Amino acid sequence: MKPVAWMVAASLASWLTVTTMVGTDTGVAVLLGMVGPLVVASATWVLAGWTFTRHPERLTSVMVQAFAGKLVFFGAYVAVMLKVLSLRPVPFVVSFTTYFIALHLTEALLLRRLFAGR
Secondary structure, eight states, X not given: OHHHHHHHHHHHHHHHXXXXXXXXXXXXXXXXXXXXXXXXXXXXXXXXXXXXXXOGGGHHHHHHHHHHHHHHHHHHHHHIIIXXXXXXXXXXXXXXXXXXXXXXXHHHHHHHHHHHTO
């Protein structure tokens, strides 16, 4: 659970920094670009950690299923944010892409550390 707290803290700190620099209108788009990747990366990490400690032989299949779920979720998430909520596209897409890459890289490094521990 500690890695999730660090991901949340780092994401919120970076969002507050950006919002301070660009204002609240753009800050809302940045926040919503951050929330989706943060929730998914956190949930995936918790699920992977739980699976690895209890049933390590199932981790690959769980991660494949999580990947499929992510494809559907992110497609719907981006569509809702841009079409339904009509967020400003550039700040949202830049934020979403940046947090997506950073959080999934963090998740990959955490998985590497988890595997090295065994």
